[in-house]
Amino acid sequence: MRHDLRWKSLVIFLVVALFALVLYKLPIRLGLDLKGGIELLLAPDYRIGSSNIYKLGDLLSAKAKEANIPAPEVSPLGTLDGDRYDGLKFTFASAQDAERAVNAGVFPQKYQLNASGEIKNLNLIRKVKGNVVELTVLQDAGDFPEDSLERSLSVISHRINEASAGMAEADVRLDGKGRINVQLPGISSLEEARDLISATGRLTFRINNQIVMDGTDLKNVYVSFQQGEGYVINFEFKGKGARQFAKVTSENVNKFMAIYLDEEKLMEPLIKQPITGGEGYISLGGRTKAEAENYAILMKSGALPISLKVVQETQVAPTLGKEIVHQSMVAGIISLAMVVLFMLIFYGLPGMMADFALVLYGIMVLGVMALFRGVLTLPGVAGFILSLGMAVDANIIIFERIKDEIRNGKRVRAAIQGGFHRAFTTILDSNLTTLISAFVLLFYGTGPVKGFAVTLGLGVIISMFTAIFVTRVFIEWRVDHDPDRYLKHFGGKEVEQV
């Protein structure tokens, strides 16, 4: 055997063994569409509560009265959702009245509502339909702290991790457009999901397993660096909380105080001295800044800082998912068998070598998916099956080239060399353009389509390795001892006929 074939086969063997091992150890994660579960896209809910909506309605119709317009009939807009309405509906006696009210500035675009001490900046969007004015009422995003979404994310993932004994696959992340994406495999009703994500988290301080106070008066939590201590968490209580904290710490010096979010202990610092001014800090003993910040966020976000509403929901019944997995596995096996048979019939011996390479291709694509914890979605399965067809494309190009070379009178060894060499630029150029579209799909696609882009892109890259490198090693390994004996396998017969 040729020297280079020996180490090349070794490389192939090692790579495939590695991926086979990965596949064996790390099962591929199935997407929600294959396994059942619920996926929610949560966006900040800027609608305001019903009592404030009614208050706003009264204030605005009083304004209409001031402008000498007969008071309209006021009703809320939309259905009560949680405690919120979409806005208000004003029904005037006539269309003229409605128009006069609009012209008199009864419905401004911005409005400041004094809601029992708290100022709410409201954006009002009006739609006039004859004698009816529909007013969509949304609170301005500027009223909420800038990091509301990050804090909500942290609370939600904390809650899910705590509640999920069998839900290791839950996934919560920001979607980059001001929303939170929550994936909950195995959960398949909105009520269950709601319990997980919207119940209020409660921060408590405990000494000897007795709750001594809670986090309602916690005003400020932030991370800073202190000489000799590393990163510390600074906190600040206000009002009643500050006094209570002073009392508790004075009575318990040199005891441990545990801090809980819901039923999970976040940390248990030692009370070194009484903290009387309401302000203190917790030293963490050399934790990183990121860890300290994570704790600070959890402490700060005992409750969700902003209400969230569902803007997109996908709920898949687990039985349906199982059905689809079964169907697509059968389809995958049949597709593979057909492609294998096709290559065998059309290209004979080299086709068989390409088929072996194709099987390795399948193992490697799935192995890489498992390794990078990629999620296999239904379109992903389709992408995989499509990529089987595309993977043999490179081999078809190569084999046709080899035939060309033999037709041009080359001996088999030279034809194989020339065929692979000349096919290479073709394969490179065509596959790179396909990769471009896979990448664009990856960045612009949503949900399942993204999964599809991943399999397609991986498929293109890996198929270049198997179709060019692996197939060549297989072929050379098979024919190298006496290449010209195999002339007819590479299209030699046709040459004789010509």
Add this chain to the structure above:
Amino acid sequence: MNILKYRWLFIGIFVLTMVLSVVFLFVNPYNNWGTKPGPSLNLGIDFTGGTKIYYPLSRPVSSDEVSAVLAKIDLPDFKYNPPQPNEYYDSKGEKQYQVTVYTSFLNDTEQGIVIKALKDAFGLKGSEKEIDITRVDPLIGKELVQNAIMAVALASLLMLIYIWFRFELASGLASIVALIHDSMAVVGLFALFGQEFNATIIGALLTIVGYSINDTIVVFDRIRENMQFKHRDMTFAELANDSILQTFRRSLNTGLTTILAVCVLFLMVPSIQEFCFALIVGLVAGTYSSIFVASPIWAVYKDWQEKRRKQALAR
């Protein structure tokens, strides 16, 4: 064999396909040949926003029966399309019934009300977990359309630049025309058959773009190679013809294997039939266009350019 002898015929077929696709986009059986108001494409809730509920049933029902239940629901701005009852056989070979209900976008409370109405009328088969729900806020739908257009435009631009760099501008432009041909063929057929157009179909379109460009490049690669041996009295049409013939077996074999693989998927997995339908149409169009659209356009353009150059020299 001289395929490109008929290059004007192929260009004519291409123009006709494009015109028909555009016409079907606006006037088709789905909108009753333009007489029904509303969108002319059967857009899924991914685009329009709305709620889609697959409700499992223990007995077959009629669409009117379900409509009657929905009509009694008293919610502001509650709209629904005619419910679609259907039946299928599961993997155990048992017959299953369900009804698909499309409504306007519902918030959590409204969704609860609708599900309860269905539950009261038809009972619940199995547990609550058996219900499949998808809902999309109309705002998200708008974003999706913008994203899809951006993605297609960006992918085309990047590929054009790549081909310009590796081949020449004429090849790049001809490839992009072939891509437009393939996508329009899919969109046109979806319009004609009133098939639902949703986010996964956009994904299928992008895949087709990726596949078809691959196919076209193989032909242009051969053209690039043959350019080295082109003598002066050979036309670009002849050169393109040789290149097409040399790559013909490959185009056919690859097209066949890929289309067969997707056909299996189409037949075996009913839940992605629309997606696979789009893929099959696109793959056929892509294989066709790499031979009969991109190359004739390239050849006609190059020969025209050559003629002008010669005329300029003569003057």
